[in-house]
Amino acid sequence: MDQLRALKYFTATVEAGNFSAAAKKFDVPASSVSRRIADLEASLGAQLLKRTTRTVSLTEVGLQYYNQVTTLIQQLDQCDKAVKDYQTTPTGTLKISSMVGFGERILAPILDEFTLRYPDIVLDVELNDQLSKLDRDDVDIAIRGGYAPDERVVAIHLMDNQFIPAASSTYLEQYGHPKSTKELPNHKGLFFKTPHGPTPWLSEINGEWQDVSAPSLLTTNNGQWLADKAIKGDGIIMMPRWVLQPYFERDELVELHFDEPLNITQNQTLGVYMLYQKLAYATPKVKAAVDFIVARIKGKGDPKITL
Secondary structure, eight states: OOHHHHHHHHHHHHHHSSHHHHHHHHTSOHHHHHHHHHHHHHHHTSOOEEEOSSOEEEOHHHHHHHHHHHHHHHHHHHHHHHHHHHHHSOOEEEEEEEOHHHIIIIIHHHHHHHHHHOTTEEEEEEEOSSOOOHHHHTOSEEEEEESOOOSSSEEEEEEEOOEEEEEOHHHHHHHOOOSSGGGGGGSOEEEEEETTEEOOOEEEETTEEEEOOOOEEEEESOHHHHHHHHHTTSOEEEEEHHHHHHHHHTTSSEEOOOSSOEESSSOSOOEEEEEEOGGGGGSHHHHHHHHHHHHIIIIISOGGGOO
16 A cells, blocks of 8 residues: 555545545546545554545544644655755755865855855855865865866866966066076075975976976965065965966066966966766756856956956
């Protein structure tokens, strides 16, 4: 016996007053409703309904049973509705992992706006430069810098992540403006430390890539500390343009230009990528976040973060 169906037939019959009206609600014959309720009574060993030719009424035990199962069915309907809403309405906890610098400078203001748009989504955001595995770290969305990942996930290119050299006017006045990347080893370096180690300064000279890193004055994964040191004139820094652009706009740092290519890797396809499991996009909260972040960064939002 399908007890849940029998319970629904039972409560509907009580509320409608007869089998025929209840049967119309479920689009089944009245005999099916009557038979299901009879099976329910047989399984319970108690008569729940008093039957006449036209109407039904509750027995004493039937009234007690009705009051109890009505609450149960209402709770079940609410659970069903919650699951359906979860699949159609952006809601629930959204877990995001992002690089620290990107999270602080670009992602945070976007998520502030996102929260206003989707108040039923609870954000759980971790800023960490360690690479996140979506399946291992229980993360809905991960944002990382580097190459296009080879994981079996969807990777959306949000922006370029090329590292560029910069220094303050104070530093350049004191130590001179390097005219060639070959002069960089004679300067002072401020190096960003990734999960794979410090970022080297690599330059293509006469068709060959060479390490032109300056002696390190400071190596750290704290981008703000590096920027502060560079602004004070302590050394040359190499960081992504999206990190350094505000300092250029405030004339706190000056971008250095060389005829020779300069980067932290020979690979020229560095980028910032947003990663998520393909099937997760079907979840409204993930779809809403992915679409919102892409729209803002790709130029449909604040132009200041369009790179």
